[in-house]
Amino acid sequence: MTENLPAKKEKIIKKRRLNPKQELFCQLYASDEEFFGNGVKSYKKAYKMDDYKSAMVLASNLLRNIKILDRINVLMDIVINNVVVDKELAFVIKQKENLPAKVSAIKEYNVLKGRIIQKIEKEERILIINLHKDA
Known part of the structure; x- marks a missing residue:
């Protein structure tokens, strides 16, 4: 059973790998100022696509893929610190x-830097209801 463990791990790693176009999409989306945070532009560049509407749909699909999101998060942590x-x-x-x-x-x-301490004031209003009994 332990003989198969490395093969299983390798299979899991291969499942998590992105193809070159997906990796380029993630790199563009997460790092380059021109493409930063723009799925459509990143998709058009990575997949060499001219059609905006198709790129919009396909980029949206990619951005729902957990492998893509994980990779973008890793890249963002490198870029933004x-x-x-x-x-x-x-x-x-x-x-x-x-x-x-x-x-x-x-x-x-x-x-x-702690040079200014922000005060958050909470205004409380008490509503007093006076109930009168009519005689």
Whole structure:
């Protein structure tokens, strides 16, 4: 029985592998700025397809495949992490073109660093019902 164990594991691993087009789809969907999070564009590029409507349906199908979603999650964990997010936040803080975004980023930075403590106030209203007995 232990002789068959490696063969079973290999079979399971093969079932989980993506084909080259699926892998490319995941790579595009998870990493490249032009394709990031866009299933249709990623599908059209990976599968060399021109028809938008077909790519939309097929990309939607792929994005419901658990193997595809698992791979995208692994790739996203590599691409998006604390270091990357901190650098992006720093970029927004340092830029000078979009001042509302800059102010928002500074507020977020201050919250993250504990320089601002947000108070959440809860307003409670008590409804008093006065019941009168008519005599």
